[in-house]
Amino acid sequence: xKEVEQDPGPFNVPEGATVAFNxxxxxxxxxxxxxxxQDCRKEPKLLMSVYSSGxxxxxxxxxxxRASQYISLLIRDxxxxxxxxxxxVVKEHPNTDKLIFGTGTRLQVFP
Amino acid sequence: DVKVTQSSRYLVKRTGEKVFLECVQDxxxxxxxxxxQDPGLGLRxxxxSYDVKMKEKGDIPEGYSVSREKKERFSLIxxxxxxxxxxxxxxxxSLYGTSLSSQYFGPGTRLTVT
Numbered sequence: 284x285k286e287v288e289q290d291p292g293p294f295n296v297p298e299g300a301t302v303a304f305n306x307x308x309x310x311x312x313x314x315x316x317x318x319x320x321q322d323c324r325k326e327p328k329l330l331m332s333v334y335s336s337g338x339x340x341x342x343x344x345x346x347x348x349r350a351s352q353y354i355s356l357l358i359r360d361x362x363x364x365x366x367x368x369x370x371x372v373v374k375e376h377p378n379t380d381k382l383i384f385g386t387g388t389r390l391q392v393f394p
Numbered sequence: 395d396v397k398v399t400q401s402s403r404y405l406v407k408r409t410g411e412k413v414f415l416e417c418v419q420d421x422x423x424x425x426x427x428x429x430x431q432d433p434g435l436g437l438r439x440x441x442x443s444y445d446v447k448m449k450e451k452g453d454i455p456e457g458y459s460v461s462r463e464k465k466e467r468f469s470l471i472x473x474x475x476x477x478x479x480x481x482x483x484x485x486x487x488s489l490y491g492t493s494l495s496s497q498y499f500g501p502g503t504r505l506t507v508t
Binding site for chain 1: 425435436437444452484489490491495496498499500501502
């Protein structure tokens with residue numbers, strides 16, 4: 284079983300749609316959680332950290348469910364510029380700064 | 395803004411050559427990482443370093459070595475390049491020891507070994 288699993292997609296949605304991605308992680312002791320965004324042929328960039336109580340940044344909402352070991356990302360009012368691959372990222376141990384990356388979910392927003 | 399730079403965006407090498415990939419960060423981060431990214435496999439950690447002259451193996455260290463002589467610079471070395479090392483190589487850096495410390499990536503080096 285992969286440590287961090289994501290549906291690879293692609294998710295093809297029209298502009299203005301709401302889309303949600305889920306991610307599951309295998310290590311129940313995982314400490315910290317992030318969503319990164321990666322544009323085609325570019326490096327990954329931090330989109331947002333995921334807090335236990337859930338958090339929102341503009342059109343983006345991240346949720347964490349520790350009991351079920353999954354993380355979600357909700358994007359409202361999708362824009363063409365949201366087209367990218369979204370990587371779910373987990374920090375497993377408090378004594379290491381290593382991150383475990385999911386393989387990503389590809390989103391394509393069309394006009 | 396954190397800046398992580400990598401010495402080359404594209405590199406073509408022959409099988410058996412020794413290859414050096416350089417990474418420099420300007421934010422005084424303690425941690426530095428080398429990953430490779432392949433379609434369908436995602437980012438895989440090759441080596442990381444949390445201090446000068448310190449290094450730890452990641453998930454796929456075979457065929458690679460690293461060097462960290464200065465805090466801002468982390469080098470990845472392919473001792474004898476092979477075609478299965480054709481990949482996108484990404485360097486990253488982060489602060490040491492904070493739970494919400496995220497990693498900042500360089501633009502990547504696309505290496506082709508022929």
